[in-house]
Amino acid sequence: MTKTGRPQRGDGADAPPSPKRERKASRSAMPLIFDDDDLSEELSADRKFNWSLARGLEILRAFSGGNASLGNGELAEITKLPKPTISRLTYTLKQLGYLQLNARSGKFEPTPAILALGYPVMSTMKIRMIARDYLQQLANEVGLTVAIGGRDRLGMIYVDASHPSTMMTLRLDVGSRVDIATSAMGRSFMHGISAPERELLLGVIEQRAGDDWPTLRDAIQRSFDEIDRRGFCIVDGEFQEDIRGVGVPLVASDGGAVLALNAAGPRFAATLETLETVVGPRLVHLSRSVAPMLNR
Amino acid sequence: MTKTGRPQRGDGADAPPSPKRERKASRSAMPLIFDDDDLSEELSADRKFNWSLARGLEILRAFSGGNASLGNGELAEITKLPKPTISRLTYTLKQLGYLQLNARSGKFEPTPAILALGYPVMSTMKIRMIARDYLQQLANEVGLTVAIGGRDRLGMIYVDASHPSTMMTLRLDVGSRVDIATSAMGRSFMHGISAPERELLLGVIEQRAGDDWPTLRDAIQRSFDEIDRRGFCIVDGEFQEDIRGVGVPLVASDGGAVLALNAAGPRFAATLETLETVVGPRLVHLSRSVAPMLNR
DNA sequence: AATCTAGTTTCGCTGGGCGAAACATGCAAT
DNA sequence: ATTGCATGTTTCGCCCAGCGAAACTAGATT
Numbered sequence: 216m217t218k219t220g221r222p223q224r225g226d227g228a229d230a231p232p233s234p235k236r237e238r239k240a241s242r243s244a245m246p247l248i249f250d251d252d253d254l255s256e257e258l259s260a261d262r263k264f265n266w267s268l269a270r271g272l273e274i275l276r277a278f279s280g281g282n283a284s285l286g287n288g289e290l291a292e293i294t295k296l297p298k299p300t301i302s303r304l305t306y307t308l309k310q311l312g313y314l315q316l317n318a319r320s321g322k323f324e325p326t327p328a329i330l331a332l333g334y335p336v337m338s339t340m341k342i343r344m345i346a347r348d349y350l351q352q353l354a355n356e357v358g359l360t361v362a363i364g365g366r367d368r369l370g371m372i373y374v375d376a377s378h379p380s381t382m383m384t385l386r387l388d389v390g391s392r393v394d395i396a397t398s399a400m401g402r403s404f405m406h407g408i409s410a411p412e413r414e415l416l417l418g419v420i421e422q423r424a425g426d427d428w429p430t431l432r433d434a435i436q437r438s439f440d441e442i443d444r445r446g447f448c449i450v451d452g453e454f455q456e457d458i459r460g461v462g463v464p465l466v467a468s469d470g471g472a473v474l475a476l477n478a479a480g481p482r483f484a485a486t487l488e489t490l491e492t493v494v495g496p497r498l499v500h501l502s503r504s505v506a507p508m509l510n511r
Numbered sequence: 512m513t514k515t516g517r518p519q520r521g522d523g524a525d526a527p528p529s530p531k532r533e534r535k536a537s538r539s540a541m542p543l544i545f546d547d548d549d550l551s552e553e554l555s556a557d558r559k560f561n562w563s564l565a566r567g568l569e570i571l572r573a574f575s576g577g578n579a580s581l582g583n584g585e586l587a588e589i590t591k592l593p594k595p596t597i598s599r600l601t602y603t604l605k606q607l608g609y610l611q612l613n614a615r616s617g618k619f620e621p622t623p624a625i626l627a628l629g630y631p632v633m634s635t636m637k638i639r640m641i642a643r644d645y646l647q648q649l650a651n652e653v654g655l656t657v658a659i660g661g662r663d664r665l666g667m668i669y670v671d672a673s674h675p676s677t678m679m680t681l682r683l684d685v686g687s688r689v690d691i692a693t694s695a696m697g698r699s700f701m702h703g704i705s706a707p708e709r710e711l712l713l714g715v716i717e718q719r720a721g722d723d724w725p726t727l728r729d730a731i732q733r734s735f736d737e738i739d740r741r742g743f744c745i746v747d748g749e750f751q752e753d754i755r756g757v758g759v760p761l762v763a764s765d766g767g768a769v770l771a772l773n774a775a776g777p778r779f780a781a782t783l784e785t786l787e788t789v790v791g792p793r794l795v796h797l798s799r800s801v802a803p804m805l806n807r
Numbered sequence: 808a809a810t811c812t813a814g815t816t817t818c819g820c821t822g823g824g825c826g827a828a829a830c831a832t833g834c835a836a837t
Numbered sequence: 838a839t840t841g842c843a844t845g846t847t848t849c850g851c852c853c854a855g856c857g858a859a860a861c862t863a864g865a866t867t
Contacts, residue, residue, distance in 0.1 A: 228611040262824090263601055267561050271564035271567070272564075272607060272609070297858085300856070302559070304815070308564070326669065327668040328661075329631075329670075330629045330633070332577060334575055336622065339620070363613060370627070373626075375519065388634070392627055499775070509574045558855090561854085584844055584845070593827085595845095602846095812865080816861070817861085818858095821856085823849085824855095825851085830846080
């Protein structure tokens with residue numbers, strides 16, 4: 216969130232000059248990606264874009280940063296919005312039942328009501344009904360978490376996840392977020408989308424990567440090659456130290472939705488060989504079986 | 512959503528007089544409950560309340576009405592907002608990645624990104640980590656869906672749910688919504704909250720119930736009595752024909768969060784006697800075990 | 808009492824958001 | 838082609854909802 220706002224109250228006699236505000240011209244209206252703190256740019260001068268809504272949602276997102284509860288001050292910090300604005304938006308969200316004020320700490324915390332927003336997503340995804348049992352079965356067999364994910368900005372969100380009955384660590388559940396660039400799931404997803412979309416995404420990833428880009432680009436390219444060759448890719452320790460996983464694109468046969476499958480876990484849970492000879496092929500098979508059912 | 516808006520463009524010569532607009536005085540700023548289409552009232556003149564945000568979120572909620580995808584027209588219908596407003600808000604939500612336009616149907620559908628909003632709720636709820644295995648175990652043993660839920664307006668949202676490995680029907684999952692007044696879970700929740708809050712809620716439920724209120728009130732009272740007597744309540748076929756369930760309040764020992772547990776399924780899955788002698792007591796026990804862990 | 812920190816409220820301004828109406832588009836029936 | 842209907846977008850000018858600087862309030866700490 217940046218959108219600076221408006222100058223105000225230049226005020227009486229010798230008030231300090233309010234900081235200069237720039238207004239940018241909009242360029243495009245592509246899918247739009249942006250990560251973290253950066254909406255601005257594209258939308259600054261878009262007459263159709265409603266900033267109040269965007270800001271409010273950005274507040275809800277702020278809680279994904281690992282903090283269970285946040286005060287107005289912290290929210291102002293995170294979102295870069297002025298305090299009064301935060302105050303009013305949190306007030307609104309509280310009235311709507313999406314946030315509640317923890318009397319003890321004086322901070323806000325998200326409520327179950329927010330889950331209701333996500334329900335339509337989960338319930339209308341046929342795959343979940345269909346694939347659920349396959350996921351669970353595969354998870355148990357290979358001892359890894361098996362999940363379906365879709366894109367959110369520069370991350371992949373777990374839409375469904377099955378854990379093997381044994382695994383206690385690495386419980387990434389529905390709604391979890393993994394990086395799109397360094398995870399097997401993310402790369403599989405990127406492989407599944409159209410070329411222009413992919414280029415757009417990679418462009419943003421490049422920007423974010425900075426100096427690491429050459430390395431990252433090569434790694435991504437290798438994953439793409441793997442998928443071309445045998446349908447799946449393996450990522451070992453790039454997304455997170457000591458985590459390895461397999462990814463497979465999941466593309467609706469009518470070209471509609473694009474998702475991705477993965478199977479992942481701590482290194483000790485699976486050798487690279489197992490991933491290559493057993494898990495990968497199984498995932499590919501799973502993907503082929505459910506892809507035709509994705510069409511609504 | 513009602514908040515009528517502003518008159519405009521009374522316009523040239525003999526234009527039809529734009530409809531009169533009333534502006535209401537605000538009354539209170541209580542927790543606020545409202546269901547379905549009715550925010551208005553309380554907030555109309557609240558300087559702190561941001562309507563754009565509320566409207567935008569209302570659009571996301573509209574998809575909970577069972578429709579997987581909705582066009583701007585339908586959304587206008589449902590939310591009672593004028594078309595241009597809908598147009599802009601859906602545009603904004605699309606830009607933010609929460610909605611995507613299905614090219615085939617020309618309608619919007621919610622995306623996985625929305626799940627990311629709910630993740631903080633799920634991840635910070637310690638109970639989920641702790642109770643998860645108990646839930647699953649109980650679910651398998653009694654052959655019913657066992658869930659934890661919190662309130663959302665006049666419904667209860669499943670925060671966690673475990674299905675018995677056998678059950679294929681009635682898969683109410685995380686994010687599912689059941690009525691607060693006619694479900695065992697809902698009534699258990701109401702039993703758990705403070706008296707003033709409860710009265711407030713019952714007031715709204717009364718309004719919504721209309722002529723059915725006397726019957727409903729008695730049924731709710733009976734459930735309250737059951738909970739007083741033995742810790743749980745049983746509801747058979749009130750929430751939904753052929754569904755029966757047991758509910759238990761789940762109150763943090765520090766009085767913070769209030770949730771509820773339930774175990775439910777189709778009638779054939781459990782006799783009333785089983786619910787009374789086995790499932791109920793087990794749920795009560797579960798509630799007692801995890802309640803102390805609710806404090807953050 | 809003085810200083811910090813955290814949040815809320817005031818206040819005046821103004822441009823962001825608004826809806827009526829006009830326009831565009833798509834599809835069917837005539 | 839034309840008309841009609843249904844759906845969605847864009848224009849346009851208005852104006853008040855929302856904004857942020859600054860003042861204020863409330864606690865906590867020194």
